[in-house]
Amino acid sequence: MDADEVRGRASDLPAEPGVYQFVERSARSDDERASGEAASDAGSESDLRGGDGTVLYVGKAVDIRDRVRSYADARSERIARMVERADDLAFAVTDTETQALLLEANLVKRHQPRYNVRLKDDKSYPLVQFTDHDAPRIEVTRDPDPGAVAFGPYTDKGRVETVLKAIREVYGLRGCSEHKYRNRDRPCLDYEMGLCTAPCTGEIGAEQYRADVESARRFFEGETGALADPVRREMEQAAQAQEFERAANLRDRLAVVEGFHDGAGAAVAAGDEDDGAATTDVLGVAVEGDSATVARLHAEYGQLVERDQHRLDAPEGEDRVAAVLAAFLTQYYAERELPDRILLPEPHGDDEVAAWLEAAGVEVTVPGAGREATLVDLALKNAHRRSGGEDxxxxxxxxxxxxxxxxxxxxxxxxxxxxxxxxxxxxxxxxxxxxxxxxxxxxxxxxxxxxxxxxxxxxxxxxxxxxxxxxxxxxxxxxxxxxxxxxxxxxxxxxxxxxxxxxxxxxxxxxxxxxxxxxxxxxxxxxxxxxxxxxxxxxxxxxxxxxxxxxxxDVSTALDGVEGVGPELRKRLLRRFGSVESVRQASVDDLRDVDGVGEATAETIASRL
CATH class of the missing domain: 3.30.420.340 (UvrC, RNAse H endonuclease domain)
Known part of the structure; x- marks a missing residue:
């Protein structure tokens, strides 16, 4: 690309946060490469070629358009050679600068572009994992265990550790190794400090411990109130008891908890399978006239590592997005390995496709809220913002x-x-x-x-x-x-x-x-x-x-008029079970697990619904 072409291509890019790639798609001989690259480019070239070409450089930007335009006046000979060698541009928009940072890091690790500065230790951003044990352990890790459920990655490890301490104080989840956990005859110091409920010695029942683990997982899945509400209650109790220093500490912790999902990183939850690398594909569809664009985001083991776009002819009639999804699923995955899970913006509506995916063990979900819905929104955003669009x-x-x-x-x-x-x-x-x-x-x-x-x-x-x-x-x-x-x-x-x-x-x-x-x-x-x-x-x-x-x-539900259920309790019930129908199906014991629901109220709710 020359300077004019870079400026022209940049004008078609969005002025949004995201990641951009300079790609070499044309075939070049080894002699041509050698003559165009001096000894300053020491090191062997990774063979990254394929149907999508060679990724030469991956960068992140607050404003993709402005950043790419700056390459028209390269700041160094090395970058100038990279731009000259490239003959295509690819990009992916993100919701935040943090997401752009994480995606850039993962793409650099995956493609190993020769013009990027690459860390030799290949460290990744930290994740939070719940291990696959009878009494799961919660911990921060960069290398999740086989069978674990991982959330992340996160860019601010300090905030993650603050949240983990709050999780352990509220729900008492263990953080010890298996070696320390096995064959204990009395609880360890964590139990005395209120950081663990000691499932190792039976101080808490297995069923109750599992319930606490699920509550903690709901927080990392996006339900902030699962942790913020208990911390807030503890803060208020400390203030009433005039324990002002403790109340101030809890206030600071509450601020971290409430802002965790906005600033700590881009969480993607992915359950790990036998090979330790559960995969998730997120699809977004944009139908415009007689053509459609499908954007695919690919996550491996909780980390967003890939993004691509595909063009299809849009069908006529109603439910065009559903028809595009059904066609894409069969055509794209017919010759590729299926992921463990696929997130869709809406149901594809094809019974044969559903039966095929079910037989292959693929979980297909249309998320309505939480982190998964955020990923679908991001895929939709990428589908609408395809490269080279018209003005x-x-x-x-x-x-x-x-x-x-x-x-x-x-x-x-x-x-x-x-x-x-x-x-x-x-x-x-x-x-x-x-x-x-x-x-x-x-x-x-x-x-x-x-x-x-x-x-x-x-x-x-x-x-x-x-x-x-x-x-x-x-x-x-x-x-x-x-x-x-x-x-x-x-x-x-x-x-x-x-x-x-x-x-x-x-x-x-x-x-x-x-x-x-x-x-x-x-x-x-x-x-x-x-x-x-x-x-x-x-x-x-x-x-x-x-x-x-x-x-x-919030205004009109079947819970209205139930004795003992006020506006706040109604919100807690809906937040805990997700819908009135789920409240209706809950047992009396399940209802009693909700804060503020006693035995009499639980039985009243069950009988009235």
Whole structure:
């Protein structure tokens, strides 16, 4: 690549955190390589060639576009030779800089690119493992045991150790070796210090210990309250007892626990199998016109190590994403080793494919929440942000006759026959989701879609006019709906005098037509300006539905009116069992395990449900 080509390729890349790779796909002779690389490149070249070419360099960036553009003016002769040798670029977006750091480290270890500086000791980031024993041990490790369940990797070992100490104090999980655990006739010092419940000598029953292990695992799976709630209660008790130093220490620990899943690393849970290397594939699908992109993230033993994209012809009719998934699963894995687990954004809906995967022992999951759902979201993000895409925002600006809409806000309303009415306000910047600027609003219950949309947009407009919204004004407002919803939104904008947006348009879901104040557009399915609006519309719809479901469960469930069950206990029950149906199926003993549920309340819940 020359400098102009690097700048041109960089302009198509997203301005988001992630990882980029310079790749050599063209065949070159050994003589050509030798003449182009001086003695400063000492060392033998790893044979990394294959169908995807040779990875020359892997880098991470807060802004992929800016970082890649900088290679047009290489800072050293070595990097200049790398750029000249490369003839392709690949990239993967991540949600955070931490995830980019971890993915870069794993890709460097896997591909061993000759132009990267590589650590000789090949150390990995720490993980937390629960060993495969009758009484599992919890510990930080870089080399998990066979049969263990591992979570991680994490970049901040100090925070991990703080959380582990909290886990052991709350749940009493052992941290000793098997040698120390076996054949004991009395508990060790950890038991006296309150760090272990001593399953080795039967101070705690095997069933109760297993239950404590499961509670601890739920925390690493993303349920922060499994650890934060007990620590908070202990902190409050210490404060009431005027043990202020201990309360302050617990306060600091609580802050680490509550922020653990946001900043300690990108956790991926993967159960280890006989060979010690359980594998997970995460798939995301983007269907645009008559083509589809499937993004695959691959994790081995809890670490995200690979990412690739594949193009398919999109089928016609309904459930296009499901059809793409079914086709991809059969075609991609027919000649490849199946992973132990596959995470999908939605069911593939093919009974024959399901039977094949089940017979092969593959666990197929459509996660609804937690870390697995976060991975699926990341795969979807990569599917939508494929390399070399068209200038969607430029096409949208040209078609609508407005300035380029760098910032788009999408609005949708969700409710159940006028109950638990909520509105979503999502934000996309430069064609990509800006989740930090998402907002949601609980609206008055009314079974009128137009009135609900008017109230939602008026709420946003009034906050902007009064200076109470800390976000910049959008260039374009996108309303989920047709002419009625658009007119309601325009009424709200006009009534408040908000002059921020350059344009307000609506996208009707059934017909996929774009409605503006002056006309209606029926663009081709493969029109780039339609694609960007569809992404914003779909995300506004998803965000609204997710909030509506949460609010509906919170406001109206079968637990309402059950004697002894108030709002806080209801939340704890739903947090513990996941749904009212799971609460209904729980035994009295299971119900009593929930904090605040006594025997009488447990029996009342069981009988009423």
């Amino acid at each position: 969607e925002l430029g096409a949208l600006a040209d078609t609508l006759g407005v300035p380029r809409p760098e910032r788009i806000e999408g609005f949708d309303v969700s409710h159940a026959q006028g109950k638990a009415v909520v509105g979503s306000d999502v934000c996309f910047v430069d064609g990509s989701a800006e989740t930090a600027d998402y907002r949601r609003k609980k609206l008055d219950d009314e079974n009128d879609d137009y009135a609900n949309m008017r109230r939602l947009v008026r709420w946003r407009a009034e906050r902007a006019v009064d200076g109470r919204d800390d976000r910049p004004d959008p260039d374009l407002l996108l309303i989920d709906g047709g002419r009625g919803q658009l007119d309601a939104a325009l009424d709200a904008v006009e009534a408040t005098g908000w002059d921020g947006p350059e344009a307000v348009v609506a996208l009707a879901k059934d017909e996929e037509v774009v409605v503006t104040p002056d006309r209606t557009y029926d663009w081709d399915d493969d029109a780039p300006q339609l694609h960007v609006l569809q992404r914003v519309r779909d995300e506004a719809h998803r965000f609204a539905v997710a909030y509506h479901q949460t609010l509906r469960d």
